[in-house]
Amino acid sequence: EPEVTQTPSHQVTQMGQEVILRCVPISNHLYFYWYRQILGQKVEFLVSFYNNEISEKSEIFDDQFSVERPDGSNFTLKIRSTKLEDSAMYFCASSPTGTGLAPQYFGPGTRLLVL
Amino acid sequence: DAKTTQPNSMESNEEEPVHLPCNHSTISGTDYIHWYRQLPSQGPEYVIHGLTSNVNNRMASLAIAEDRKSSTLILHRATLRDAAVYYCILRDVRTGANNLFFGTGTRLTVIP
Numbered sequence: 001e002p003e004v005t006q007t008p009s010h011q012v013t014q015m016g017q018e019v020i021l022r023c024v025p026i027s028n029h030l031y032f033y034w035y036r037q038i039l040g041q042k043v044e045f046l047v048s049f050y051n052n053e054i055s056e057k058s059e060i061f062d063d064q065f066s067v068e069r070p071d072g073s074n075f076t077l078k079i080r081s082t083k084l085e086d087s088a089m090y091f092c093a094s095s096p097t098g099t100g101l102a103p104q105y106f107g108p109g110t111r112l113l114v115l
Numbered sequence: 116d117a118k119t120t121q122p123n124s125m126e127s128n129e130e131e132p133v134h135l136p137c138n139h140s141t142i143s144g145t146d147y148i149h150w151y152r153q154l155p156s157q158g159p160e161y162v163i164h165g166l167t168s169n170v171n172n173r174m175a176s177l178a179i180a181e182d183r184k185s186s187t188l189i190l191h192r193a194t195l196r197d198a199a200v201y202y203c204i205l206r207d208v209r210t211g212a213n214n215l216f217f218g219t220g221t222r223l224t225v226i227p
Binding site for chain 2: 004033035042043044045048056091093099101103104105106107108109
């Protein structure tokens with residue numbers, strides 16, 4: 001069964017450094033998402049992406065964040081200058097359509113630790 | 116998105132049925148009821164969704180009240196692998212992007 005994959009599984013970085021989290025969505029899906037979950041807290045929506053542009057973003061997704069689909073298969077989340085509070089699990093998801101009917105399929109996540 | 120209310124936690128014995136309730140008294144006519152779950156240290160996983168009629172799939176059943184103000188996710192025989200946080204989420208079929216807004220969910224403990 002097709003699945004969403006994410007790399008790396010764990011990333012440790014120094015505050016102020018740039019990180020890129022990578023995701024390979026399910027191949028025939030058209031909508032892509034990033035969520036994050038700070039330890040012990042809710043899963044929070046960051047951004048949705050369709051047709052090579054951002055569809056919607058939350059207040060969390062500020063100028064330090066960016067997303068890209070560089071090659072038709074990968075979907076990346078870049079954090080330009082990491083802060084301690086960016087430490088979290090980051091989940092990528094994809095769905096075949098963008099309606100309220102379509103399930104989203106999540107990857108296993110990348111655990112980011114900012115020191 | 117319309118709000119849902121779920122108990123913080125529930126327990127079930129292994130191999131017994133589990134009924135996980137969700138209240139959504141402000142649901143609109145175009146809101147679908149979705150259930151996701153999150154196993155420990157994993158990403159959320161789609162379970163089931165429905166609009167008005169009860170729904171069954173290989174993972175679970177979804178029972179929707181006639182007035183749609185509440186629903187129940189039914190796991191017919193709980194296994195240890197079903198221990199997870201279960202989220203009830205309303206999604207308006209009219210909106211695009213399909214973003215999911217997770218609450219705190221119900222933490223299900225399965226007792227061997």
